[in-house]
Structure formats: structure tokens, C-alpha cells
Amino acid sequence: MTSDTPTPPTSExxxxxxxxxxxxxxxxxxxxxxxxxxxxxxxxxxxxxxGHSEAMLQRFDTLHLVGIDRDAEALGLAGARLAPFEARTDLVHAVYNEIPDVLADLGLDTVDGVLMDLGVSSLQLDERERGFAYSYDAPLDMRMDTSRGPTAADVVNTYAVEDLVRIIRTWGEEKFAGRIANRIVAARNTAPLHTTGELVEIIRNVVPAAAARTGGHPAKRTFQALRIEVNEELDVLEAAVPAAVDALALHGRAVVMSYHSLEDKIVKAVFAAGSRSSAPAGFPVELEEHKPTLKRLTKGTEIPTDAEITENPRAASARLRAVEKIRVRSAR
Structure with missing residues (x-):
């Protein structure tokens, strides 16, 4: 988007x-x-x-929103969008595993709902200079919070080859991780990598054309892996989902949308653990403290309809899970 092109409203x-x-x-x-x-x-x-917050505030005229985001630019845009509801909102610059601290700062003990829409946002994909997308050349950044932390350039230029292999294979589920990591190290020994275009070219040169034809863009999985590493996404999520569940009042509900199997696996594990009895096998009586704390509201995962995907292609990989808190654990 050129500087003389008006920026469309956030809602568009x-x-x-x-x-x-x-x-x-x-x-x-x-x-x-x-x-x-x-x-x-x-x-x-x-x-x-x-977008989700605006719709909730419009539908429920007494609802109070606590909006959390690690991206200061997103907070600014959301604040402008939600300005008509300013009296009913608290917008906080934080990472979503910091829910307990955010609630404590606001003097809140529990909430009635938690919504998580995981992964990279539309804003981050659309802002070319952020370096999240492999479809155009940009600095190798990929930080969701640009005020702190290492960049993707730091990762590709400083990590040992075995660490790059591990990250790309584990977080990206990329079967050519070894080839890609070795080529990255060879390239950086000549000159540091600075842009997404340089990285894409390296990946194209080692991923077989046949694999690219059937698996989508050859850089897709490596970019996912680097983004997860830079933002510590899965470590954050492993703490955030239990924190969200703990924050719910009795009969409160949590809804989580994930976009790849690694995220969904974490969400599924927390929701499944809370929705089954903790009584030992063969225990004759289920004591109150062994009863489930959660009730699953979705059967497995729910996915967008074809119409929703047509309207918003980025929704195609979304997987939704939801639970209701049906028992509050007694304090020990």
C-alpha cells in the first residue's frame, strides 16, 4: 500500500x-x-x-470487555474501532498468558467469557514491513510485539544448525528441515540474511518442486516455524489456556480458535483434561473433587463453512473448540 493511498477503515x-x-x-x-x-x-x-469484540459489545449492551494484545499497533487500531464503547472497555498491552496479572490489575476475580483467536493476525500479515508473509520481500522481523525480543533475522543468523533443524522440523512440521537449515547456515557464512526474499530463495532452492506443487508454498512451513520461535507462541499458549480456564466464573465459557495442529493439540489437551473425572481407575465413588470442571460445548473441532471461507480465505484452517466451567475447584 503506497503512502498516498488512503488506509481503509479497520472494519474493512x-x-x-x-x-x-x-x-x-x-x-x-x-x-x-x-x-x-x-x-x-x-x-x-x-x-x-x-472485530470479534466490536460484535460482542454491539450485541450485549452491558457487556464489559477486557481486550489484550501484545501488538501495540493492533491495540491502537482496535481502540479507534471500539471508541464508541470506550466506557465498557479496558484495552491492555500484554501477552495472553498474562491473564492473571491483567485481571489482578483491573481488580477482577473472574470473568464470564474468554475468546482466543490464535496465530498471526490479518494486520500482521498485511503490514509488509513486519516480515510475516513469504509472498513479498520485507525485513526478517516476525515479532508480534515490535518493542522487544529477537527477530527472525536473529534466529536464522545466530542459531546453530541443529537448533534450526529442530525448530523447522518441530514447529513447521517440515520434512526438508535438514536441507533448509544447512543451506541457511551456508548462506549466512557468506553474508547475513536480512529479508524474507533472501530466505524464500534459499528454501526454493532446496525444496523439490514436486513437494511445492502438492504442499503449497515451499516457505510456508519454515515461516510458521520461525514465527512460533520468535514469539514463543506455543510456550505462551501452554500457559494461557489453563489461565483462561482458571479465570472463568462458574458457568463461564471459553472459546478458542487455532490454525494449525500444534496449537489445537495444546487446546484439546487442556479442555479434555478438565472435562473428565480425575478419580482413580476402579474408585468405587466419584468424590466431588474428582468430578469434571469443564463441559465440552463442541464435538471435536468445528470448522468454517464454505461460505465463510469464500468471504474470508484466511479462515480456511480455523479449528474451534469451546468449553463451559461446570465446577469450581475448592481452594487447597
Whole structure:
């Protein structure tokens, strides 16, 4: 986008994934809070450009939103979009595994809903200088919070070859990880890598053409791996999902959308553990403390419809899971 081209409104730049389904899953928790005479509170733990939050605030006129994002630019855009609801919002620059600290700072004990829309945002993909996309040349950055932390350039230029292999194979699920890592190291020994275009060219030269024809863009999995490493995404998620569940009030609901199997595996494990009895096998009586704390609201994962994917192609890989808290663990 050139500097003399007007920037479209945030609402036109961002189509929320599975918006209606997310809100409908959260709605009973908000309605219960209102029936009990309370102000319903929701955490949008990955605020992005605020599309889901705007829709929730429009539909529930007493709802209070806590919006969290590690990306300061996204917070600014979401703040402008949500300005009509300013009295009912708290927008916080934080990472979503910091939910307990955010709630403590706001004086909140529990919330009625938590929404997580994981992965890279539309804003981050569209801002070329952020370096998330392999489709055009840009600095090798990939930080969701550009104010801190190592960049993708730091990773490719300083990590040992065995660490690059591990990251690309594990986080990217890339079977040519060894070839790619070795070629990266060979290239950087001549000159450091600075741009996405340089990295894409290296990957193209080692991934067989046949694999690219059947598996999509040859750099897709390596870019995913680097992004996860730079932002510590899976480590953050492993702490964030239990934190979200713990933050829920009784009958509160959590909705999480993931975009690749590594994310979904973490979400599935936490939700599954909470929705089954912890009584030892063969135990004759299920004690209260052994009863499930969660009820799964989705059977497996839900996916977007063909119509939703046509409207928003980035929704194609979305997988949604949701739970309701049905028991609060007693304090030990």
C-alpha cells in the first residue's frame, strides 16, 4: 500500500473468523450474568483489530470487555474501532498468558467469557514491513510485539544448525528441515540474511518442486516455524489456556480458535483434561473433587463453512473448540 493511498477503515481490513458462532457460544454465559444482576465480563485475549469484540459489545449492551494484545499497533487500531464503547472497555498491552496479572490489575476475580483467536493476525500479515508473509520481500522481523525480543533475522543468523533443524522440523512440521537449515547456515557464512526474499530463495532452492506443487508454498512451513520461535507462541499458549480456564466464573465459557495442529493439540489437551473425572481407575465413588470442571460445548473441532471461507480465505484452517466451567475447584 503506497503512502498516498488512503488506509481503509479497520472494519474493512479485518473479517472476524467464525464471528457469529463464537458469540453464540459465549452468549449464555453473558445472559446468565445479566439474569443474576451482574455486569458480564469477557476477555478477548487476542484482540487484533477488534472485530470479534466490536460484535460482542454491539450485541450485549452491558457487556464489559477486557481486550489484550501484545501488538501495540493492533491495540491502537482496535481502540479507534471500539471508541464508541470506550466506557465498557479496558484495552491492555500484554501477552495472553498474562491473564492473571491483567485481571489482578483491573481488580477482577473472574470473568464470564474468554475468546482466543490464535496465530498471526490479518494486520500482521498485511503490514509488509513486519516480515510475516513469504509472498513479498520485507525485513526478517516476525515479532508480534515490535518493542522487544529477537527477530527472525536473529534466529536464522545466530542459531546453530541443529537448533534450526529442530525448530523447522518441530514447529513447521517440515520434512526438508535438514536441507533448509544447512543451506541457511551456508548462506549466512557468506553474508547475513536480512529479508524474507533472501530466505524464500534459499528454501526454493532446496525444496523439490514436486513437494511445492502438492504442499503449497515451499516457505510456508519454515515461516510458521520461525514465527512460533520468535514469539514463543506455543510456550505462551501452554500457559494461557489453563489461565483462561482458571479465570472463568462458574458457568463461564471459553472459546478458542487455532490454525494449525500444534496449537489445537495444546487446546484439546487442556479442555479434555478438565472435562473428565480425575478419580482413580476402579474408585468405587466419584468424590466431588474428582468430578469434571469443564463441559465440552463442541464435538471435536468445528470448522468454517464454505461460505465463510469464500468471504474470508484466511479462515480456511480455523479449528474451534469451546468449553463451559461446570465446577469450581475448592481452594487447597
Amino acid at each position: 481490513r479485518h473479517t472476524p473468523v467464525l464471528k457469529d458462532r463464537c458469540i453464540n457460544l459465549l452468549a449464555p454465559a453473558f445472559e446468565r450474568a445479566v439474569a443474576e444482576g451482574r455486569t458480564p465480563v469477557v476477555i478477548d485475549a487476542t484482540l487484533g483489530m477488534g
